[in-house]
Amino acid sequence: VGKCVFCDLRDKYIFYEENGIVMTVALFAYIDGNFMIIPRRHVRSIKELTTGEWETMRKMMYMAKKIIRKTHGIKGLQYVLRDGGIVAQSTVSDHLHIHCIPFDAPDLNTWNYRKLKYTPLENAQLYQQQSKTIAALSKKFEEKYDRSNQIEVNCNLLIINDQSQVLFHERPNWAKIGDDWISPPGGMVKDLSLTLEEELAREVQEETGLKLNPAKFDLIASDIERLTRYRQSDSAGTKHSYIHQFLWNIYIWRGAKIKADTALKPGDDAVKFFWVSLSEVQNHPRISPGVKAAIAKAVT
Ligand SMILES: [Zn+2]
Incomplete structure (x- = not known):
């Protein structure tokens, strides 16, 4: 770019x-x-x-x-x-x-x-x-005039490393979904000609450089999410909220454990990556309730 x-x-x-x-x-x-x-x-x-x-x-x-x-x-x-x-x-x-x-x-x-x-x-x-x-x-x-009758699909992948830490990324402000949250790799599905898992694998590779086999993704949570989002850029001074509704699938990586020191290559949509210990996830102020629930479900 x-x-x-x-x-x-x-x-x-x-x-x-x-x-x-x-x-x-x-x-x-x-x-x-x-x-x-x-x-x-x-x-x-x-x-x-x-x-x-x-x-x-x-x-x-x-x-x-x-x-x-x-x-x-x-x-x-x-x-x-x-x-x-x-x-x-x-x-x-x-x-x-x-x-x-x-x-x-x-x-x-x-x-x-x-x-x-x-x-x-x-x-x-x-x-x-x-x-x-x-x-x-x-x-x-x-x-x-709104003609949209389709619902967007958002997929995220929980990647847990050999140190029992979960991978999160920080998005640039314009790509943030909802509040000021960090999120697991993934995002809105852009190409429905692939399976959701293949599309997620492509997105994860684009974001992190990790090439993972989509056959080893397990769906652990799937729900219609309703988030309050805001229109208008900060420069214009005013904000208007609206409800953004989408289908949200959370998968977990079930393949070989990723090493904690694996080098990640952040793509255009990711500012940086960090690992959060499983023991710290539930009290983390910047992890959404939906992701916390999915992680709790995945590790019990
Ligand atoms: Zn450009």
């Missing part, structure tokens, strides 16, 4: 965030009010997006039109979706992004740059002032 500019977005330019997708003003704007919809993940093409991510982007495209009208009094909007790599698009990054460009006259079709009235920071502040409108639009979209 390296130093991709869209993997390293600045908070002060962001005015909305949900489900790992942000709305942030363009630093090299085509026109005043130009902003972008960008996944936090380094996704190169729409084909790599999950259903949930695409649904969120669709919602933001809906919101974009209304926000531009409210902020700038411009009814028209053009979306420019950058997909296909640096060479194909002569753009700064192959990280997928959608430009939302206020469209008020046909001369924009010739892609002339306009004389700009606002700096990127001023553009961001104008949108940040619309946080109430944005929250109302988000709610309206969910009530009227």
